[in-house]
Amino acid sequence: MNTLQPKSADYDKKVRDSFARQTVMQTLGIELESVDAGAVVLSMAFDTALTQQHGFIHAGVITTGLDSAAGYAAHSLMADDAAVLTVEFKTSLLSPARGDRFLFKGQVIKPGRSLTFVEARAYALVGSDEKLIATFSATMMTIVGRGGVQG
Amino acid sequence: MNTLQPKSADYDKKVRDSFARQTVMQTLGIELESVDAGAVVLSMAFDTALTQQHGFIHAGVITTGLDSAAGYAAHSLMADDAAVLTVEFKTSLLSPARGDRFLFKGQVIKPGRSLTFVEARAYALVGSDEKLIATFSATMMTIVGRGGVQG
């Protein structure tokens, strides 16, 4: 994975600025942990405001973290004037989302001019234990020069 | 689809009670519109607290509505002592999620003793116009008699 080359000299700032504009991240308490070329990590604390009927975090909330981690992993490789849009994704829910905190780790598998393939994994943290709870694969699209869509 | 037979005499109440326990639904402003045997409709108003970097509703929030509509469509056919858990899903994002309101329509495609296949569609409402913005397919699992997991 060490051959991934960012097209922006300041991809870290580009990703952080765009992430700051995702207001849903503040609503859900999802934070940016790290940005590397083609790899982004987000985190989220457990919150009863985000649970489904059994008291676990809702699969859609887990997917929100996975999609943003994956989308920004793709975005980190794109040019300064490019925006990223999610085309589609699949989430597999290996275990119920219970834990104190959650990590969402996005990783570009294959970048492309128009389409970028990305994977992400969600982990539940209970004390020092890190448990894989969900896998995610997505197709991301590079958007250049459309009015009204900013990175 | 008219051959879908609920195993609970009071499936409407069962679904509404379980939905009321999904606290994330109140957090996101998602409401239950209708419950039929194998088909559930939810709705949500546009809210800037739920947007991504371009001002559209985040794909993960759209997926939260789709997953709940699909999960409760499956749940509506299950026995009184059965709970539903999502195994996996795929969401395809046909158009950006902009609109005044959104509808999430879940429909069972094939019920089964252990696994139920469900589809859902998300629509954006702008005035009287209803536009398909996302499709969703999922596998749901019936859980019976596990301690700590309630319907």
Next chain:
Amino acid sequence: MNTLQPKSADYDKKVRDSFARQTVMQTLGIELESVDAGAVVLSMAFDTALTQQHGFIHAGVITTGLDSAAGYAAHSLMADDAAVLTVEFKTSLLSPARGDRFLFKGQVIKPGRSLTFVEARAYALVGSDEKLIATFSATMMTIVGRGGVQG
């Protein structure tokens, strides 16, 4: 779905010519049944040369039929100089693939300049009974003017 507009005046011939170049279709005995704007139907007879360990048709063979039906449904709407490539797909296997014959029905859900979203369904025929055995959703990409890739 009746608003789908083909960009080629002779889309029927264009699809049939391309289908004839898919040699794997002859290998598997898959035939073209019908071509409409945005909708294509293929068929296949049961053949023990195509079975998995339980004597059913292998899920990968069913997916081959679904992918071609979906791909040509997308292709039917594209311009004369455009080729179609599959980006990704998901197949859900509702029931084992046993039957005398199988139908694969592809339908465009949303066409686009670059990406087209398509769904397909597989049916098993036993006598006059037609049973839904698999659902499929895919993203198709329009390719224009790349050397070496023809429609």
Next chain:
Amino acid sequence: MNTLQPKSADYDKKVRDSFARQTVMQTLGIELESVDAGAVVLSMAFDTALTQQHGFIHAGVITTGLDSAAGYAAHSLMADDAAVLTVEFKTSLLSPARGDRFLFKGQVIKPGRSLTFVEARAYALVGSDEKLIATFSATMMTIVGRGGVQG
């Protein structure tokens, strides 16, 4: 991944016997390369009988190899009286399937009593170069004691 424990003392023979009953594997020229606990590798030579309209191996054939590699990876962990059925899968097609040979590597991500989550990757071999061309994620189901379905 080294914590995966097979339930069968002779899982290697169990997988090889079942693979030998998949007649479609001979039809497509797919061979079993290796069997480990939770991991199976298959291979296939390029064959013009398996191509799509551009001369690449058809995505459905690639998926057939991926699904069998993934299914047998799951099967290798199951008890002697258990059979495996594919519930659903997603394939992402990163690059056209051209090459002299192809490898399909299946790996269990999370085994379970009823459901097992598996991933697989397809590689194209050109000379000594090995290129990732497709990723795959699937849900597999353990079937015990159903008449007519053998492992």
